[in-house]
Amino acid sequence: MSKVLLTGGTGFIGSHTAVELLEQGHEVVIADDLSNSSRDVVNRIEQITGKRPVFYELDVADRKGLAKLFAEQDIEAVIHFAGFKAVGESVVKPLMYYRNNLDTSLTLLETMAEYGCRRIIFSSSSTVYGALSPCPFREDSPVGGCSNPYGWTKFMIEKILQDAARADEQLSVVLLRYFNPVGAHESGLIGEKPGGIPNNLMPYITQVAAGIRDHLNVFGDDYETPDGTGVRDYIHVVDLAKGHVAALGYAETHTGTEIFNLGTGKGTSVMEMIRAFEKANGLQIPYVIAPRRPGDLAYSYAETKKAESVLHWKAEKTIEDMCRDAWRFEKGML
Ligand code: UFG
Numbered sequence: 001m002s003k004v005l006l007t008g009g010t011g012f013i014g015s016h017t018a019v020e021l022l023e024q025g026h027e028v029v030i031a032d033d034l035s036n037s038s039r040d041v042v043n044r045i046e047q048i049t050g051k052r053p054v055f056y057e058l059d060v061a062d063r064k065g066l067a068k069l070f071a072e073q074d075i076e077a078v079i080h081f082a083g084f085k086a087v088g089e090s091v092v093k094p095l096m097y098y099r100n101n102l103d104t105s106l107t108l109l110e111t112m113a114e115y116g117c118r119r120i121i122f123s124s125s126s127t128v129y130g131a132l133s134p135c136p137f138r139e140d141s142p143v144g145g146c147s148n149p150y151g152w153t154k155f156m157i158e159k160i161l162q163d164a165a166r167a168d169e170q171l172s173v174v175l176l177r178y179f180n181p182v183g184a185h186e187s188g189l190i191g192e193k194p195g196g197i198p199n200n201l202m203p204y205i206t207q208v209a210a211g212i213r214d215h216l217n218v219f220g221d222d223y224e225t226p227d228g229t230g231v232r233d234y235i236h237v238v239d240l241a242k243g244h245v246a247a248l249g250y251a252e253t254h255t256g257t258e259i260f261n262l263g264t265g266k267g268t269s270v271m272e273m274i275r276a277f278e279k280a281n282g283l284q285i286p287y288v289i290a291p292r293r294p295g296d297l298a299y300s301y302a303e304t305k306k307a308e309s310v311l312h313w314k315a316e317k318t319i320e321d322m323c324r325d326a327w328r329f330e331k332g333m334l
Pocket of ligand 1: 085087125126127151178179180199200201202204216217218219220229230231232270293296300
């Protein structure tokens, strides 16, 4: 069992990972500046697991604050979730995205080196595959060609981590390329809570269901896909969280860099998702067909064999589970 630091640990994916780690007997320390989450998430993690993670309200780019954390806690591994993640905002404020996402990662790596911590798991994204290769994306498919600064920050941090592992043979780096995480913990206590207008499909659908927005805009119905709408590999956030627990186990026994896709390998279109949500929850989701969103691909889905064979991890939850759990969480917030 390890003592693990989760940067961004009160966020959507971080909080679910904290729950899975605590349930497996790991110790969890969270560092989060609460810029996109709330302190109450710590209470909710405790409510679910019966264990309270240690919490530091901290911007990971704050070198002194981070050094204090490492001096006080005997951190054995880090899962680095902290970062800005809104694709559209990154186009409008690129420097803010490069500064924040790169600064936090560099400060973290330097501080880890200073304190002899040599295991890091990084929240990367399938967005690094860009439009360069056909689906399914494999870990050895070409990367780059990202359509926005957010994606490039993921690409650059992957590169930084790979170089760091090349230079330090004791360093263990695991890059996890997430596909489209959705859903929520089945307790309804933690989930995705976007500030302002949601960028992503599932939180937008749940806000339409809740009456917060009057309809969903379907961004394009003229893609080269079976029903013309965009196809994505949606993965339940609890499955994704379990993938991190598996990656942590892997990092304990390997050095160098290893890359894993975390997806289901199955594509679902926007229209299929609307219908699945309506069926799972007995609701109607009004929608209109809108123009394509710049930068969107027709298809994005994973080749999942590597995670299955090396991490012995596989996503298990269905689209129905994702729709039901996302709605349960949204209802709990009303
Ligand atoms: N979509 C709509 N209407 C909406 C929102 C989305 O039709 O209001 C469509 C999109 O056009 C796309 C699909 O729903 O076809 C999924 O869109 P999301 O915004 O939910 O997800 P993306 O695949 O665009 O992006 C997500 C994450 C990124 C990550 C990327 C990796 O938001 O952080 O997956 O592929 F980089």
